Amino acid sequence: MENGEKMTKKILVVDDDPVIVKYLINIFNDNGYETCFANDGAEAFEVLKKEKPDLITLDLEMPKEWGPRFFRRLSKQPEFKDTPVIVISGLASRHLSIDKAITWLTKPFDPEQLIGIVKNTIG
Amino acid sequence: MAQDLDINEILLVDDEEDIRDVLAIALTDLGYRVTMAENGLEAIKAFETHPFSMVLTDIKMPVMDGIELLKKIKHLSPGTEIIMITGHGDMDLAIESFRNQAVEFITKPVDVNTLETAINRAKEKIGLKRKLADYTQNLERLVQKKTDELKSVREISAIMDTLPMVIFCVNPKLRLTSCNTFFKEQFGDHPGVFCHRICKGKEIPCEACPALKSFISKQSEQAEITYTTRDHREISFLAWASPVVEPDDTVSEVMVMAIDVSRVVDIEDHLKSLGLMIGSVSHGIKGLLTGLDGGLYVLDSALKKQDQDQAQEGLEMMKLMTSKIRKMILDILFYTKKREFIKENLAATQFAKEIIRTVKPKIQAANLTLTLNLPQEEIKFTADPDPLNSAIINIFDNAIDACVENRERFPSKQDQIITFTVRRINHEIEFAISDTGIGMTAQETKQAFTLFHSGKGKKGTGLGLFIADKVIAQHQGTIDVTSEPNKGTRFSICLPLV
Numbered sequence: 001m002e003n004g005e006k007m008t009k010k011i012l013v014v015d016d017d018p019v020i021v022k023y024l025i026n027i028f029n030d031n032g033y034e035t036c037f038a039n040d041g042a043e044a045f046e047v048l049k050k051e052k053p054d055l056i057t058l059d060l061e062m063p064k065e066w067g068p069r070f071f072r073r074l075s076k077q078p079e080f081k082d083t084p085v086i087v088i089s090g091l092a093s094r095h096l097s098i099d100k101a102i103t104w105l106t107k108p109f110d111p112e113q114l115i116g117i118v119k120n121t122i123g
Numbered sequence: 124m125a126q127d128l129d130i131n132e133i134l135l136v137d138d139e140e141d142i143r144d145v146l147a148i149a150l151t152d153l154g155y156r157v158t159m160a161e162n163g164l165e166a167i168k169a170f171e172t173h174p175f176s177m178v179l180t181d182i183k184m185p186v187m188d189g190i191e192l193l194k195k196i197k198h199l200s201p202g203t204e205i206i207m208i209t210g211h212g213d214m215d216l217a218i219e220s221f222r223n224q225a226v227e228f229i230t231k232p233v234d235v236n237t238l239e240t241a242i243n244r245a246k247e248k249i250g251l252k253r254k255l256a257d258y259t260q261n262l263e264r265l266v267q268k269k270t271d272e273l274k275s276v277r278e279i280s281a282i283m284d285t286l287p288m289v290i291f292c293v294n295p296k297l298r299l300t301s302c303n304t305f306f307k308e309q310f311g312d313h314p315g316v317f318c319h320r321i322c323k324g325k326e327i328p329c330e331a332c333p334a335l336k337s338f339i340s341k342q343s344e345q346a347e348i349t350y351t352t353r354d355h356r357e358i359s360f361l362a363w364a365s366p367v368v369e370p371d372d373t374v375s376e377v378m379v380m381a382i383d384v385s386r387v388v389d390i391e392d393h394l395k396s397l398g399l400m401i402g403s404v405s406h407g408i409k410g411l412l413t414g415l416d417g418g419l420y421v422l423d424s425a426l427k428k429q430d431q432d433q434a435q436e437g438l439e440m441m442k443l444m445t446s447k448i449r450k451m452i453l454d455i456l457f458y459t460k461k462r463e464f465i466k467e468n469l470a471a472t473q474f475a476k477e478i479i480r481t482v483k484p485k486i487q488a489a490n491l492t493l494t495l496n497l498p499q500e501e502i503k504f505t506a507d508p509d510p511l512n513s514a515i516i517n518i519f520d521n522a523i524d525a526c527v528e529n530r531e532r533f534p535s536k537q538d539q540i541i542t543f544t545v546r547r548i549n550h551e552i553e554f555a556i557s558d559t560g561i562g563m564t565a566q567e568t569k570q571a572f573t574l575f576h577s578g579k580g581k582k583g584t585g586l587g588l589f590i591a592d593k594v595i596a597q598h599q600g601t602i603d604v605t606s607e608p609n610k611g612t613r614f615s616i617c618l619p620l621v
Contacts, residue, residue, distance in 0.1 A: 017410055017414065019414040019417050019418070019440050019443065019444065020410070020413055020414060020417055022417060022421065022436070022440065023413070023414070023416065023417025023418075023420055023421065023440075024417075026417075026420060026421045026424055026433075027420065030424050060232075061210075066210065068232075090407075090409035090410050090413075106409070107409040107410060107412070107413040108409060108412040108413040108415075108416050109413065109416075111416075111420060
């Protein structure tokens with residue numbers, strides 16, 4: 001077994017709405033994942049470095065730094081560029097600059113579908 | 124002039140290379156020839172060598188931003204239509220864009236269908252304007268012909284007087300030389316006075332002055348311009364200026380003909396704000412529905428685990444979301460419904476007590492103090508009680524939020540007070556709501572009543588104060604706000620007593 005491999009996988013939830021953060025954290029915890037969260041892109045970057053999550057869920061519309069910018073910064077970091085990202089947003093269309101997200105979910109989303117995708121991606 | 128420009132050419136301005144490339148591909152697929160610029164300054168350079176009938180520009184760019192570019196292009200070529208692009212939620216920028224005559228506003232991420240619709244609307248507007256210009260030119264020719272015919276017998280003024288439009292002539296110094304009856308009715312008779320003085324009350328010529336342009340170009344020029352009438356009404360006019368060219372090729376006078384288009388502008392504004400609202404609201408509603416799902420999920424999962432605390436949390440999430448959705452829907456209904464005002468004779472004390480009955484539970488739940496200053500002697504006034512009541516309650520809601528936020532931010536400020544004052548000031552009745560809450564900066568105070576400006580971030584729809592302002596205006600009253608950050612806010616509503 002690789003040294004330092006985590007037993008429980010960790011998911012970073014990025015959303016500026018505290019109710020939605022609570023929702024997502026509850027879904028992930030119920031399914032046996034660890035969680036951490038951030039309320040905007042800049043904060044997410046700090047949490048990312050500290051917590052080294054296995055997967056990220058990303059909202060697009062956030063104050064200070066919005067999703068696409070966070071995504072661009074993430075893609076430029078060799079250590080994190082392969083971390084899978086699931087976009088969960090109220091916007092119907094895909095943002096041109098986040099082409100590499102593993103999937104796009106539109107709010108309101110189906111929790112079963114979300115968990116299915118997460119399990120397929122990180123186990 | 125914009126009339127001769129190719130309608131299938133677009134100038135695309137965005138500072139982000141990847142977005143620019145993808146948009147250019149999309150536009151090319153739609154059959155347009157695209158010229159690209161990285162910022163406003165580059166765009167102006169490109170525009171000066173080769174004007175375009177349509178410009179698609181990002182708002183937030185370095186060097187020269189989209190709003191500045193919009194103003195410059197509208198100045199260079201009023202017939203050019205400009206579509207603005209920006210991130211979601213920038214409603215202030217959207218409104219600023221429309222004030223500066225942007226034709227459309229689309230949000231990032233840009234969806235190809237939305238883009239196509241926006242371009243088609245811009246095209247439609249260009250087409251309409253060209254038709255209007257053709258019509259005007261015919262009118263000009265007709266007037267010219269009539270002028271020639273009648274000049275010798277000095278009957279031109281008779282014709283001008285019968286036309287239901289503002290017509291006036293100015294000399295090269297922009298002083299009024301003659302005008303028709305309609306002009307006199309709107310602005311008074313002021314021979315020899317500067318036209319900008321008469322029509323705008325300004326000491327310098329208007330920014331888009333078509334007469335000035337016409338003196339220089341010796342051609343007809345057109346502009347959309349707002350004039351202030353002598354009874355202080357602001358009216359939007361579509362104005363054409365035609366030069367009177369003398370045999371020695373000098374321009375002795377310019378004749379300006381202007382048609383009142385304020386109703387068209389009003390309708391256009393209303394449609395635009397409605398469209399904007401639906402866009403911003405549908406995005407908000409998706410968030411609220413997700414929150415509602417969230418509450419339901421947390422509650423459901425708590426029941427399975429028999430976790431009482433989590434169940435309570437889920438219930439609170441649902442209650443919060445339900446009340447937000449309810450408020451949003453009520454706001455929308457109020458805004459979209461055109462309703463008649465039914466004024467009633469009211470007694471101030473009873474009216475105030477009804478408001479207090481509604482707001483008191485909320486104030487107590489938030490653990491705030493409510494101080495009342497009700498009049499000793501009864502004040503009778505007339506108003507439509509329902510909308511006035513909800514306008515005042517909206518202000519109370521803001522006061523409560525402001526107090527709670529101040530307390531959360533500064534633990535030392537636990538004692539938060541809301542004061543409700545009803546009193547008579549000369550011939551007016553004043554309802555004042557002051558709080559010791561978080562307060563607003565000068566900029567926030569200025570924007571408080573604009574549509575979709577929410578001082579509460581995602582918590583508000585940005586409609587509450589806008590509606591309050593509208594209601595008070597319909598009562599011929601005034602609403603004023605004074606505020607200081609971390610000190611508090613005071614809203615004062617004054618209604619006439621007669």
